Amino acid sequence: MLWFLVWTLLVLATLGGAFLLGRRLWRSGVALARELGRAAEVAEELAARAQLLQEAAAAARADTGPTVFADPGPLYDRYAELRVAAAGRRVARADRREATRRSWRAYWR
DSSP states (O other), rough: HHHHHHHHHHHHHHHHHHHHHHHHHHHHHHHHHHHHHHHHHHHHHHHHHHHHHHHHHHHHHHHHHHTTTTTOHHHEEEEEHHHHHHHHHHHHHHHHHHHHHHHHHHHHH
């Protein structure tokens, strides 16, 4: 008689645990489905926004495309200025290095 009560209690506890586990899984599944639906809506909004931005970029490109590089003269002038400035910095750096070398040679002699 005692074993009958023990097995009955074990079976009822197992059924209760299975019920609680099933309820938790059901609620988690429902929450997951809600979040997936929300994610789909956000993805749809993102796709619409990306389409608008692509159209705006295409319109901006169409307006300024050919005229930007029609006269590359100022760009070449700016590039020449930058090359001259870089050469000046290179010379100044070489002068500083030579001065440092001379000072170290004087120190060790």
